[in-house]
Amino acid sequence: MVFNSITFLIFSVVFFPIYFATKGKLRLWWILLASYVFYGSWDWRFLGIIMLSTFMDFNFGKLIGATENKARRRTYLILSMIMNLGFLGFFKYFNFFIDSFVSLMHTFGLNPGLSTLQILLPVGISFYTFQSLSYTIDIYRREIPVERDMLKFAAFIALFPQLVAGPIVRARDLLPQMETDKKFDWDNFNSGLGRVLWGFFKKVAIADSLAPFVDQCWADPSKFSSSHLLVGVIFYSFQIYCDFSGYSDIAIGLARIMGYRFVENFKTPYFSQSFSEFWTRWHISLSSWLRDYLYIPLGGNRHGKFGTYKNNMITMLLGGLWHGANLAFIFWGFLHGVYLIIQRITTPIWRKFVQLVRMPAFINSAICMIIVYTLTVIAWIYFRSGSMGHRSFSVANTIIGRITSFEEFSWYTVLNKYQVLKGILLLVIMLAVEITNQRMSWNVTQLRRPALRIALFASVLWLIALFGTFGSNSFIYFQF
Amino acid sequence: MKKAIWVVVFLGILFVGDRFIGYIFQQQITKSQFRYSRMYRGEGQADILIVGNSRGLNFYQPSVEKATGLTTFSLCYYSMPCEIATVLAKDYLDRYPKVKTVLVETTIVEMSDDKLLPGFTTYMPYSERIDSVLRLKTKETWNYANFSHIYRFNNEVFQRAMYYRNKLDNDWYFDHTITQDLIDQAPHRSVEFKTPDSHVQDLKQLADYCKARNINLQFVIAPIFPTYTVKKLDVFKQKIEAATGITVHDYSKAILDYSSFTDYLHANLKGGAEIVDTMVKDGVLPRAPQTAVSSR
Numbered sequence: 001m002v003f004n005s006i007t008f009l010i011f012s013v014v015f016f017p018i019y020f021a022t023k024g025k026l027r028l029w030w031i032l033l034a035s036y037v038f039y040g041s042w043d044w045r046f047l048g049i050i051m052l053s054t055f056m057d058f059n060f061g062k063l064i065g066a067t068e069n070k071a072r073r074r075t076y077l078i079l080s081m082i083m084n085l086g087f088l089g090f091f092k093y094f095n096f097f098i099d100s101f102v103s104l105m106h107t108f109g110l111n112p113g114l115s116t117l118q119i120l121l122p123v124g125i126s127f128y129t130f131q132s133l134s135y136t137i138d139i140y141r142r143e144i145p146v147e148r149d150m151l152k153f154a155a156f157i158a159l160f161p162q163l164v165a166g167p168i169v170r171a172r173d174l175l176p177q178m179e180t181d182k183k184f185d186w187d188n189f190n191s192g193l194g195r196v197l198w199g200f201f202k203k204v205a206i207a208d209s210l211a212p213f214v215d216q217c218w219a220d221p222s223k224f225s226s227s228h229l230l231v232g233v234i235f236y237s238f239q240i241y242c243d244f245s246g247y248s249d250i251a252i253g254l255a256r257i258m259g260y261r262f263v264e265n266f267k268t269p270y271f272s273q274s275f276s277e278f279w280t281r282w283h284i285s286l287s288s289w290l291r292d293y294l295y296i297p298l299g300g301n302r303h304g305k306f307g308t309y310k311n312n313m314i315t316m317l318l319g320g321l322w323h324g325a326n327l328a329f330i331f332w333g334f335l336h337g338v339y340l341i342i343q344r345i346t347t348p349i350w351r352k353f354v355q356l357v358r359m360p361a362f363i364n365s366a367i368c369m370i371i372v373y374t375l376t377v378i379a380w381i382y383f384r385s386g387s388m389g390h391r392s393f394s395v396a397n398t399i400i401g402r403i404t405s406f407e408e409f410s411w412y413t414v415l416n417k418y419q420v421l422k423g424i425l426l427l428v429i430m431l432a433v434e435i436t437n438q439r440m441s442w443n444v445t446q447l448r449r450p451a452l453r454i455a456l457f458a459s460v461l462w463l464i465a466l467f468g469t470f471g472s473n474s475f476i477y478f479q480f
Numbered sequence: 481m482k483k484a485i486w487v488v489v490f491l492g493i494l495f496v497g498d499r500f501i502g503y504i505f506q507q508q509i510t511k512s513q514f515r516y517s518r519m520y521r522g523e524g525q526a527d528i529l530i531v532g533n534s535r536g537l538n539f540y541q542p543s544v545e546k547a548t549g550l551t552t553f554s555l556c557y558y559s560m561p562c563e564i565a566t567v568l569a570k571d572y573l574d575r576y577p578k579v580k581t582v583l584v585e586t587t588i589v590e591m592s593d594d595k596l597l598p599g600f601t602t603y604m605p606y607s608e609r610i611d612s613v614l615r616l617k618t619k620e621t622w623n624y625a626n627f628s629h630i631y632r633f634n635n636e637v638f639q640r641a642m643y644y645r646n647k648l649d650n651d652w653y654f655d656h657t658i659t660q661d662l663i664d665q666a667p668h669r670s671v672e673f674k675t676p677d678s679h680v681q682d683l684k685q686l687a688d689y690c691k692a693r694n695i696n697l698q699f700v701i702a703p704i705f706p707t708y709t710v711k712k713l714d715v716f717k718q719k720i721e722a723a724t725g726i727t728v729h730d731y732s733k734a735i736l737d738y739s740s741f742t743d744y745l746h747a748n749l750k751g752g753a754e755i756v757d758t759m760v761k762d763g764v765l766p767r768a769p770q771t772a773v774s775s776r
Contacts, residue, residue, distance in 0.1 A: 418640060458493050458494050462630055465630040465634060466633060
């Protein structure tokens with residue numbers, strides 16, 4: 001059941017009145033039941049994994065909390081990690097590692113005779129695994145108390161708005177909010193609904209409108225001119241942004257209507273002036289998870305220059321691998337690791353240069369933004385190719401090769417100009433709203449004025465009616 | 481109570497706004513210089529009507545007008561679905577019964593682009609025939625288009641109509657020459673034109689409609705790249721001829737010069753002009769009396 005479907009509309013119409021009509025345990029049961037129905041609609045067999053993962057982590061949490069013995073605490077944590085990462089490893093990476101191992105053996109002239117399995121990837125496993133894992137780690141670190149209520153813990157893990165594609169909401173943020181029954185609140189409803197509508201606009205009007213143009217470019221890049229492909233890769237950078245941040249907006253908005261506050265997942269990331277800033281503005285819940293549970297435990301920037309480079313690289317490589325079992329995703333992570341390292345090396349030199357030539361601040365900002373955006377787009381080319389199996393690198397390299405050749409580089413060789421003009425128009429609308437939102441906080445302050453709220457809601461709905469694609473297209477991040 | 485009033489006001493504004501914006505868009509469509517707008521507005525009178533998909537665009541109007549000396553109107557559109565093409569042709573003939581010749585590029589029979597079909601919701605208010613085709617073929621879209629009038633304009637056809645709001649759409653032709661890469665691959669590539677019964681019936685209905693009104697109807701197959709294989713083209717032709725009783729003039733192999741093509745299925749401007757000249761010589765396309773005299 002995807003958010004952009006009639007089924008979900010019916011689901012919401014049933015869910016919310018009962019949610020607000022119930023209290024205490026009954027409400028938690030209702031959240032759990034509804035969330036399992038939501039999740040089971042993909043494939044009911046996946047429910048077994050999430051139930052097992054929930055049950056085990058709940059009990060590992062209790063076991064860790066019940067003892068002061070350091071070795072035992074560590075053992076229970078390791079068992080929790082083995083279980084969670086084991087599920088993830090088996091369902092997501094088993095075939096990838098078998099394939100890679102067989103290829104490696106072939107290079108040495110050996111034939112190990114191993115074969116891959118027909119494994120279905122449970123939707124959202126990467127998200128709820130990390131969410132559940134952060135709970136046991138936080139208990140081990142004594143940062144949060146043990147949750148004694150199994151029902152509440154299960155409802156926290158399964159809470160449907162964030163279940164399949166995040167944001168990765170941590171126990172320390174959400175469990176305390178579930179202590180009290182949230183009453184229906186008009187302010188929450190209005191700001192939540194505003195967020196949901198904006199998320200829908202980004203998904204069905206922008207991301208799904210850009211998708212056909214982008215898909216065409218990746219299907220056979222050799223057929224298109226350099227300018228056409230350049231438009232295609234720029235469109236992809238916005239397609240993935242609108243698709244994923246649109247999902248996050250809907251999730252955050254739905255949670256807001258329920259009375260919960262989720263962490264923000266995106267903050268206009270393409271306006272970042274450095275890669276370290278980019279990672280505080282793009283998929284924030286994942287990057288902060290990797291920072292807190294991987295980068296800092298590895299030593300962060302506490303072990304000298306080369307130690308920091310190494311930790312940056314390991315974090316980004318694993319961040320790439322988290323997205324999918326393909327070398328192209330790992331290479332995407334590698335590129336971001338390289339970017340971060342180069343940034344650390346070049347920043348002091350750049351600053352001196354800026355001072356020396358007395359470069360105005362806005363020019364400096366613009367140059368940094370353009371560089372960060374361009375390099376991010378290059379990395380996206382590999383990322384987009386990651387789902388194309390063995391062709392991923394050749395497709396990505398063909399696209400980059402053709403764009404940089406500047407062959408037939410002109411507006412005339414850009415095909416489907418109607419799609420391009422429509423895409424540009426929608427991106428201008430989206431950027432105008434998101435940039436002004438930073439100053440005016442549409443969702444917090446402006447929406448309290450009824451007249452303005454009505455005008456904004458109606459405008460977004462009209463825009464969705466005019467530009468939306470209503471094919472219940474799946475969200476890109478469901479595959480991760 | 482106050483909240484309930486705001487909700488009602490919101491829903492009211494949403495509905496009225498939808499109808500108002502839909503009305504504004506429809507006014508723009510009516511004023512557009514796009515081919516279908518001109519046709520429904522009453523500015524499409526011509527001697528020759530061309531019906532087809534992108535292959536019909538081979539018969540570029542200025543080339544046809546130059547070769548025949550007659551006015552020409554094209555209803556062709558990229559990936560035009562057969563059911564819409566025949567409906568548009570009938571709408572045209574209802575409004576402009578003095579047409580001398582209707583030229584149909586018959587490979588349109590195989591086209592049923594589910595993505596493009598809903599695009600014609602834009603012209604639903606102008607044609608009962610389009611309305612009924614959409615109700616039959618894409619019921620969901622038809623429902624949405626009646627629920628929201630803005631939604632009628634959520635498509636490529638509307639965007640093209642807006643693009644041609646103030647300029648004529650006579651720049652639809654293929655100006656590229658086929659690449660060497662495609663030429664090299666051509667002998668290894670092939671196509672088979674399908675003949676779905678329902679689409680053949682659409683053509684038959686158009687043929688019957690023209691016969692009843694004494695309108696000269698010509699079926700043709702536009703040029704195809706010489707080394708590119710078309711499978712079972714004879715079967716394709718026979719099926720249409722048997723159903724409609726009209727001869728299909730096959731120009732698929734009439735052009736042998738590679739430089740006259742844009743790709744395997746489309747002649748470029750040069751190739752288009754060549755084939756139009758051939759069709760005039762063959763009598764498939766009529767010639768204006770003074771042109772006929774002067775060319776002698």
